Amino acid sequence: MQTHFTDADRQKPHIQEAERILRTCVHCGFCNATCPTYQLLGDERDGPRGRIYLMKELLESPEDDDQVTEETRLHLDRCLTCQNCETTCPSGVEYHKLLNIGRAEIERRVPRPAAERAQRYALRKMLVDPKRFAALLKLGQTFKPLVPGKLRDKMPPAPVDAGMRPAADRHSRQVLMLEGCVQPGLSPNTNAATARVLDRLGISVTPVSEAGCCGAIDFHLNAQEEGRERIRANIDAWWPHVEHGAEAIVQTASGCGAFVKEYGEMLKNDPAYADKAQKISALAKDLVEILRDEPLDELQIKTSQRLAFHCPCTLQHAQKLNGAVEGVLTQLGFALTPVQDAHLCCGSAGTYSITQPELATELRDNKLNALEAGNPEMIVTANIGCQTHLAGANRTPVRHWIEVVDTALA
Structure with a gap:
């Protein structure tokens, strides 16, 4: 694609990056x-190619160009950032990186209405702090009939009891674990189950409470500088443990895992953190990357439970781990039902299911129809956002896949 940036624009790092991608x-x-x-709406501007043209025009246009409007922002907002297009693209276009640049630019040049700004600010404040979120969730569950519909659907009943975690110093092999921001409130058993399963394999989990939200929520809502501040805080929290030999930083939410793996990219122009961020990204592992290399036969699981696995976009398209969880579950004896169009997004996409509820609901229902076609006893997934979004339909039970492994062990 030809570009027409001015010489002055080409001196700006974000324009250099955008031009390279374009x-x-x-x-x-x-x-x-x-x-x-694009499949739902059939509008070229709601597909990757159309959005690329919109971002090209946006970035090439002068500051006072009246062609840059709220309509441009609408089409960028509708993108799920699922990265399905990157898996498909024969030219290796790094679309999600261009989207981050385009969204930051449109946010700067076309201010949102006050109501949208307030919603996005409230989401960031409610979701990123685990203690605040847990308190608000408990309050919302108490007064559930009064909660607005699209938020009410996100609130599960009382979560599965987390149970006991093994001591963090039982084994010589040590990994860190990102506890997450909403997962401890919505599904506290996920991280506890992870610790128990890894303990059976001779690996101890060290939680680092100082590490908070990975920063993805801020990026979802175009507060990118605030997201980078969270990245720096997490690096500071993990760094002493990294220096003492932690072999990996495990994420049980694939959305967090995909984002942490990009810390090096996010801070590549920060001289104080660039090297540390690269190290953190190299140590970041989705849970399945740990388990698939372990002697799983030692777990001695015997089960024939029928499961449908929803592979989150952040696992299959961002982290390129399509088939990895399915392989582990099959090796452990679970029966996996076939899922048509497994590459398509469920519509969760971070905060998308709140900011774009109509599209998210249609995508969710299509995904559930595909997942339920094989009559599974349960749907399992690898990301808390997908888990909560799919469970909000109140159809087939939805859990994190490590929880069914932990239950089979028990």
Whole structure:
């Protein structure tokens, strides 16, 4: 794709990055074939190729260009950032990086209405602090009939009891674990089950309470500088443990895992943190990357439970781990039902299911129809956002996959 930036613009790091990405696009349109929003809406501007053109025009236009409008922002907002297009693209276009640049620019140049700004600010404040979120969740569950519909659907009943965690110093092998921001409130058993399963394999989990939200929520809501501050805080919290030999930083939410793996990219221009961020990204592992290399036969699980696995976009498209969880579950004896169009997004996408509820609900229902076609006893997934979004339909039970492994062990 040809670009027409001024010499002055080309001195700006974000324009240099955008131009590099834009020039890899060959206009082929293969991306539209697998884009969930294009499939639903049929509008070129709601597919990756159309959005790339919109961002090109935005970034090339002068500050006072009246062609840059709220309509441009709407089409960028509708993107799920599922990265399905990147899996499909034959030219290797790093679409999500361009989208981060485009969204930051449109946010700067076209201010949102006050109500939207207030909603996004409230979401950031409610979701990123685990203690605050847990308190608000408990309050919301107490007064559930009064909670607005799209938020009420996100609130599960009382979560599964987390149970006991093994001591953090039982084994010589040590990993850190990102506890997350909403997961401890919505599904506290996920991290506890992870610690128990890893303990059976001779690996101790060290939680680091000082490490909070990974920063993805801020990026979802275009508060990118605030997201980078969270990244720096997490690096500071993990660094002493890294220096003492922690072999990995485990994430049980694939959305967090995909984001932590990009810390090095996010802070590559920060001289104080660039090297540390690269190290943290190298140590970041999704839980399945740990388990698949362990002697799983030692767990001695015997089960024939029928499961449908929903592979989150952040696992299959961002982390390129499609099939990894399915392989572990099959090896452990679980029976997996086939899922048609497993590459498509469920509509959760961070805060998307709140900011774009109509599209998210349609995507969720389509995904559930595909997951339930094989009559599974339970749906399992690898990301708290997907888990909560799918469970909000109150159809087939939805859990994190490590919880069914932990239950089979018990």
